Amino acid sequence: MLKLVIALLFIAVVISLAAGLLFLLKPKSELASVRLLTSLKFRIGLTALLLVLLVWGFATGALHSQAPW
Numbered sequence: 001m002l003k004l005v006i007a008l009l010f011i012a013v014v015i016s017l018a019a020g021l022l023f024l025l026k027p028k029s030e031l032a033s034v035r036l037l038t039s040l041k042f043r044i045g046l047t048a049l050l051l052v053l054l055v056w057g058f059a060t061g062a063l064h065s066q067a068p069w
Helices: 002-025 030-060
Strands: none
Touching: 002 030
16 A cells, blocks of 8 residues: 555646646746746655655565575
């Protein structure tokens, strides 16, 4: 379940990144810059939540690395 939530959050971050790119490439207007800033705030919030979930998952043992080192 945790892996699914993490995957969905990652997809949401990528979608927010694409939306920010679209707002950046649109003609310059006051509304476009507000939308770009809102997209950035949303992406930062999603990334912070993703980081917290990853740390919590590794700390509780719900996630583990299979790297040989």
